[in-house]
Amino acid sequence: MKKLLSIILVLLISSSAFAQGDKKPIIGISSTWGGGIATSAPLTYVKSVMRAGGVPVVLPITDDPELLSRMLETVDAVIMTGGEDIDPLKWFGEEPRPALGEIVPERDAFDIALIRMAVAKGLPVLGICRGIQLMNVAFGGTLYQDIPSQVKGAFVKHSQKAPGYYGTHSISIEKGSLLNKQIGLDSVAVNSFHHQAIKQIAPGFKVTAYSKDGIVEAIEKVGSSKVFGVQFHPEVFTANNVDTFLGIFQYLVEEAKK
Numbered sequence: 001m002k003k004l005l006s007i008i009l010v011l012l013i014s015s016s017a018f019a020q021g022d023k024k025p026i027i028g029i030s031s032t033w034g035g036g037i038a039t040s041a042p043l044t045y046v047k048s049v050m051r052a053g054g055v056p057v058v059l060p061i062t063d064d065p066e067l068l069s070r071m072l073e074t075v076d077a078v079i080m081t082g083g084e085d086i087d088p089l090k091w092f093g094e095e096p097r098p099a100l101g102e103i104v105p106e107r108d109a110f111d112i113a114l115i116r117m118a119v120a121k122g123l124p125v126l127g128i129c130r131g132i133q134l135m136n137v138a139f140g141g142t143l144y145q146d147i148p149s150q151v152k153g154a155f156v157k158h159s160q161k162a163p164g165y166y167g168t169h170s171i172s173i174e175k176g177s178l179l180n181k182q183i184g185l186d187s188v189a190v191n192s193f194h195h196q197a198i199k200q201i202a203p204g205f206k207v208t209a210y211s212k213d214g215i216v217e218a219i220e221k222v223g224s225s226k227v228f229g230v231q232f233h234p235e236v237f238t239a240n241n242v243d244t245f246l247g248i249f250q251y252l253v254e255e256a257k258k
């Protein structure tokens with residue numbers, strides 16, 4: 001009996017030690033401003049992080065760098081989410097085009113500070129839709145404010161009217177890129193809900209996927225394994241149990257454990 005008890009004790013101790021070493025990482029998710037009365041993130045991001053083995057935490061918008069810094073001490077990786085257009089005059093020195101959509105100054109300022117600080121701290125960062133554009137602008141790149149009125153020869157519909165978990169346009173992915181490794185494909189159909197796009201790529205970054213009409217669909221930081229972005233919405237597929245892009249979130253979670 002004593003022997004049995006000691007065996008059980010050893011098993012308990014070793015299983016808790018295993019649990020310690022394999023702790024789920026905390027993934028910070030950038031939030032919406034909600035008109036200044038709500039801070040939230042779409043459930044699709046939250047579900048995708050949970051499905052990939054991470055712990056989702058929504059990061060509320062603040063203009064206090066000390067609060068932001070403390071938030072980033074508590075997370076192991078960051079996802080920059082989709083949303084409104086980025087103010088072109090303030091963040092990349094261009095006059096607003098007539099087709100520019102809604103801009104949210106509070107969110108722009110927080111998101112720019114958040115991504116710069118996260119990268120400076122060496123955290124893994126995934127940018128999605130607005131998030132990839134934000135990543136590009138935060139590190140010195142520029143955007144098309146509106147694809148239909150600004151990009152000659154853009155013949156692909158980038159504002160789909162189909163379910164979000166359904167891919168409508170194809171992209172070509174560079175072999176050996178992070179996205180290629182994450183999903184194991186060099187061509188795939190993605191969803192598309194954007195009218196802005198990356199124009200000039202930021203110094204130190206490279207494009208790793210294009211649509212057939214030359215719109216940037218993925219980027220990564222040169223020489224880094226942990227800063228990358230996609231123009232489409234992998235979280236909508238993943239949250240709806242379509243697993244084509246689950247690897248993107250699993251990769252982020254694995255990087256967050258390092």
Ligand code: MN
Pocket residue numbers: 157158169191192193194211215217231232
């Ligand atoms: Mn697209």
